Amino acid sequence: MSTSAYSRYRAAFVEALAQSLGVPASEIDAQVKPADPAHGDLSFPTFPLAKAQKKAPPAIAAGLAQNLKVPGLEIVAAGPYVNARFSLLPFTAEVIDAARAQGTRYGGGDSGAGKTVVMDYSSPNIAKPIAFHHIRSTVIGHAVANLHRALGYRVEGINYLGDWGKQFGLVAVGFQEYGDPTKRQDMAHLVKVYVQANQRAEKEPAFDERARDFFRRMEANDAEALALWKEFRETSIRDFLRIYARLGIRFEHIEGESFYQDKMEPVIEEISRTVGVKQSEGALIVDLPYEENEPPVLLKKNDGSTLYATRDLAAAIDRHERFHFDKSLYVVATDQALHFRQLFRVLEAMGRDFVDRMVHVNFGRVHGMSTRQGNVVLLTDVLDEARSRALTLVKNNIAEGKIQTDDPEALAEQIGLGAIFFGDLKNRRATDYTFDWDEILNFTGHTGAYLQYAHARACNILRKGGGAPTTYDASRLTLPEEQAVLRAIARLPVVVQEAADQQEPSYVARWLLDLAAEFSRYYTLGNQDRARRVLLEGDEPLKQARLALTDATRAALAAGLTLLGIATPENM
Template sequence: MNYKLIVAEALQEQIGDTLSVEAIFNLLEKPKSAEHGDVAFPTFSLAKVFRKAPQQIAADLGVKVTSPMVAKIDVVGPYLNFFLDKSIVSAAVLKDVLTQGEQYGDLAIGAGSQVPIDMSSPNIAKPISMGHLRSTVIGNALANIYAKVGYKPIKINHLGDWGTQFGKLIVAYKLWGNAEAIDAEPIAELLRLYVKFHAVAEEQPELNDDAREWFKKLEDADEEAVSLWKWFREESLKEFNHIYDMLDITFDSFNGEAFYNDKMQEIVDLLEEKHLLTVDNGASIVDLEKYNLNPALIKKSDGATLYITRDLAAALYRKRTYDFAQSLYVVGNEQSNHFKQLKAVLNEMGYAWSEDMHHIPFGLITQGGKKLSTRQGKIVLLEEVLNEAIDLAHQQIEAKNPDLPNKNEVADQVGIGAVVFHDLKNDRLNNFDFVIEEVVRFEGETGPYVQYTRARAMSILRKAGDFKVEPAADYMLNDAYSWEIVKLLQEYPETIQRAYEKREPSVIAKHALHLAQAFNRYYANSKVLVEDAGRPARLALVQTVAIILKEDLRLLGVKAPDQM
């Protein structure tokens, strides 16, 4: 039940064909204050058609528009302010949520079509750092949101498992490494070697020549180079999967850069066939001047391919494999020019589907306002952050509820959920500074606050004993505190659609926070469990809040414990 749509239909009956129901719906506003009603309609757009002042149009419509859902209409200047019938609307909304459960808000926009999502994509032989968190959790949340609106997401971990860095790593291993140290602590030792290589290469630049030589051997399938590369890759994947298990994130594909080694020549051949390649100082480029972009460098003068060559091969492979409706790349904001070039080259090749490819940029996580860099060894390991968050959650659970069953499991869910929620509550394009003590708090705009609110709702339902919600019943509420909740519940399908259209998980996180805040105000001002005629409706409301908060958290990739 969409009360905005009901208001739009009631208005359209009186306005006539001048404006469609959809056009009226899009003009409806949410008043800043509840005192000014639940929905407002500005009449300015009708002034030319009716040849009347907007104030007069509002006055005329105010006495004509009727709907059983509308309790009264106030005319304030050029605005019609609609006050809905709380009892009727609350009964309809609660019935919808209770009947549909976690499917409430599901949409059929995608019609089952596939959407590959390029996300996370750490580099082999380097640890997963806080720098990988955003791509990983934003990509996972978008996959959940896209599934909610009817698509089939394909989560692709495009591993950084190729490039000259492997030449550097092989040189470093052969100079300073040993198998026992790597077996004992694979990623830590490989990172130490990588950082040492860069430090020593500052004084001995000839090491970079050695690295290029070893990478060339790897490209030429040299047995020793390939063996070391496979070993580094396998050890790294074990470490990565441990982190992904902590986050409860899975992938449909781990096809990384190396997967496209035998697929790039086709791209070069196609570009030549279409007469798109030109040679500039020995390098092969595609001119993108008409797009106001720098030339796309396809092959260097020594014949080596580049990221864009590989990404062109990946795009073509994904279109052929998944026949995607959309293809998403959840990659930092600093890569925006790369994706503009990628789409432009594909467009030049005649692939209209390049318009269905979307770069999903995001800002940086900083510490003390500064970006973190792997090369200088200034790295904050994601696993260490998650473990610290779990410890902080454990301390707060011990203080609040020492007898809680499954304390360790709940601490995991709260600590990890806190880190994920904090990332996703921020608009993805914004940078934000990470202070863990602020993230893992049970108060304020945090994940634990939303989890705790949902656990409170579950506690109330347990205290209600043998009460059972009847989804088909008419549960009517008309107080101001429950009404704020009902409006947020009613808006949920619109919220889901907005999160999808903006590709913005923070829309869901903000809904969860607003719903939790509204519920806590309701709980503070209502005697939910008092035995009277209104008790079943109040408990039905509590149940709907528990359902939607859990679904909000699920979409974000955060668990919702029943007790905290």
């Protein structure tokens, strides 16, 4: 995929400045920023040059602007800044043509070509339901994976299940006590059993010890224990896949902590040789210097069973050996920050140089979804509620003539899922946010529904206008509002790269809101002035140019929404 028009012109501006100043382009690149729209598209400050050149910044800017000649850019000085504005042509046509030609692939690039990123995200526990608190890891991970795919990376998405440990012992002994043999493959029944067993274990140490003993049997490769574990694991995965299919999310690999059951002893031996281990209260720990009150990294408990830190160390080494990754991203809550700091420290102390390519992509909490009883809020219940609420809104809007659709149920599902996805992804991932039904389903707020409506509106305009034009005259798109829409479209490739680099899908979410707002502003101009309507009468070439811009907007909105995993209805 070729470099975007925005990036090409920016690179040309940077190179021209570098040549004029006699310095490497790398020294200039970070200083070139988006300009105030009133003054241009790109801006370079001359303050840092004043001391060396013994001139006032405005004088330096004036001299540079006078000497710089870059095809496709209008360069002027504004006080101490050198500003560049993209010329109407060929920039306008380049942006529109790229968006229309690339469709949902628009915004992508090839900076990741030949590189591999391993993504660890979602990761529920078997024999437990996918709860609403899993939503952040799932949708953030999915969006970050999509961003990397768009840039040409080979993505190895891993759903790393919690399928090993004492919690499975609780399910097993719980089933012996409370299970119905006819419901062995019923996920809801397994969850009920787990809840009962967990409550009992908290009150009865002897019952808790039975669960621990069952897990020890699993680690000792007891055939009966492993057979039950495998059966319940498969039941869980079937239920998980049903939910992921509804969300439109797929993983390249579904693996669990159990995958590393036979790979931990070699890792413990390597740690013993390189870093050192020691006994502490009967447990085996990594012999690192620890800060005051910092819990140690446990490799084995005093009963000889392993912990997830041991399995994560084995997993990190195995993933590097399997995939030779350029990045390994763990989309896990901020609550686990200490675990990942310690994981990376141990790998570094082991001399594993790939650790500098590993990143904990942390995220904050969701507030506002707890129940009075403190019960877990199931993700499926939230998805059903979202669809139900969206269906009510859709039917009301149909009755008022605001929405047209042949399938209200399907549209409600798309709006409901989009509301939940966007309600999460518009927030910076490291921050907490509060879930609010009325807010996320507002058709006029900063919501998924608002963006889906903007996409559907663009589709509707194209239908009314006879479809997207095959040819058009880009020189006719001279209105400031048209150019504002165009420049918003042009920024997506830059936003995608920044979002991938920072593992921050909210950059794309905010860009979508910007584009939708600019398009709405442009479209509604025609309400006051007929000459500014998209579907203009009496000037067919101008109408075709405006339809081409509308088509590019539709394509760009679809590309951004698709990156976030949100459906793009054409009727709404």
